[in-house]
Amino acid sequence: MGRAPCCDKANVKKGPWSPEEDAKLKEFIGKYGTGGNWIALPQKAGLKRCGKSCRLRWLNYLRPNIRHGEFSGEEDRIICNLYASIGxxxxxxxxxxPGRTDNDIKNYWNTKLKKKLLTIPPSLQEKQTLYSSITFQTPPPNDHHTSHQLLNNSSSFYDFPSNFMNTDNTSNSFFVHDDHNNVTDLQSSPPPYPPLPANNLLSNNNVDVYENCLNYLGFQDDQYSMCNNSQMLMFESTCSSSEGGNCNKDHEQKQKNQIKQEGYQITLDDQVLGDQVKNQSFMIKNHVTPLHDNLEEVKQLNFNSYLFHDSDENKTPYYQKGMCSYYY
DNA sequence: AAGTTCAGCAACCGCATGATC
DNA sequence: GGATCATGCGGTTGCTGAACT
Structure with a gap:
């Protein structure tokens, strides 16, 4: 015995709405509103439709100020940003x-935007564009913004959880705090942000800002990114879950070696965000030093897709893929 | 020109959640 | 506290027209 149907399926019309039906629904809602009861509405309005169908038609097509048609570049950016942060x-x-419906956006994402992003060639320039869109704006080169200025420059529509961090405008200090009121003042070591969520936020239901977007682009698992004022480094790693923290040192060294081969010097720091994160990944703290003096040259470097092939204790192959890029 | 494939989109379906009794 | 119902949401389906062979 399944759930009772929301309406008498035999006596309701399905399929595309006719202009007459649209007019009836529009007129009825115009006069009486929805009355807070979609189930009863079709009968009152003289429609042989399911209440859910009426609701959907109204919300997605008939209600005022609906916008259809081309999405702008700004809308693309917003969608991508939000998809990256909330899925x-x-x-x-x-x-x-405003004016867009969830159905419209979903369709647009599934049919166009996703493909558009998936076809981005693996050149740094393209990636930079994407990452800047899914992360945060960064200041111009050589402009020593404070971290909270970085935050203020970040996309306005992305609201961080209220306990994510505080900024102190008078002293330029910057700190994060978690649910236990453990406050970390990052003033003494210049934060490499755009902001990383405090570990309690990273480790539960809050999706890493960057994760979804990278996942659907074909990257996997954990990735954290950070920005050292004019530079940003993105990293990800995939570790066997059974390895816990042990994999990190190993992978860290590999990544470090790999990066050195590419002409960069980095300082790794495997603490930062607590056990859960540590066990899945590692952080590269804020000292990212290009060995190249010329930022233009840096801009051209492409660290895309280091691929490590290894196996865990069960001889199951796994991959670790590192990726980083400078950008400013 | 006819048939086939594909993309875009409207609409449906079923599940989750919240409100009410 | 549990049952029932309405609503909202996201995944999926299926129709339509355009593009391709």
Whole structure:
């Protein structure tokens, strides 16, 4: 015995709406509103439709100020940003795009935007564009913004959780705090941000800002990114879950070696965000030093897709893929 | 020109959640 | 606290027209 149907399926019309039906629904809602009861509405309005169908038709097509047609570049950026941060919560994304419906955005994402992003060639320039869109704006080269200025420059529609961090405008100090009121003042070591969520936020239901976007682009698992004022480094790693923290040193060394081969010098720091994160990944702290003096040259470097092939204790192959790029 | 494939989109379906009794 | 119902949401389906062979 399944769930009771929401309406009498035998007596409701399905399929595309006719102009007459649209007019009836529009007129009825114009006069009486929805009355807070979609189930009863079709009968009152003289429609042989399911209440859910009426609701959908109204919300996605008939209600005032609906916009159809081409999405702008700005809308693309917003969708990508939000998808990266919250995933496929289309209604939330739609709320940021006046006149757009969740259905529209979902369709647009599935049919166009996703493909558009997937076809981005693996050149740094393209990646930079994408990452800048899914992360945060960065200041111009040689402009020593404070971290909270970075935050202020970040996309306005992305609201960090209220406990994510505080900034102190008077002293330029910058700190994060977690649910236990453990406050970390990052003033003494210049934060490499755009902001990383405090570990309690990273480790539970809060999706890493960057994760989804990279995942759907074909990258996997954990990646964290950071920006050292004019530079940003993105990294990801995939570790066997059973390895816990042990894999990190190993992979860290590999990544370090790999990066050195590419002409960069980095300082790794494997603490930062607590056990859960540490066990899955490692952080590269804020000292990222290009060995090249010329930023233009740096800009051209492409660290895309280091691929490590290894195996865990069960001889199951796994991959670790590192990726980083400078950008400013 | 006819048939086939593909992309875009409207609409449906079923599940999750919240409100009410 | 549990049952029932309405609503909202996201995944999926299927229709339509355009593009391709």
């Amino acid at each position: 496929s919560r289309w209604s939330v994304i739609a709320a940021q795009l």
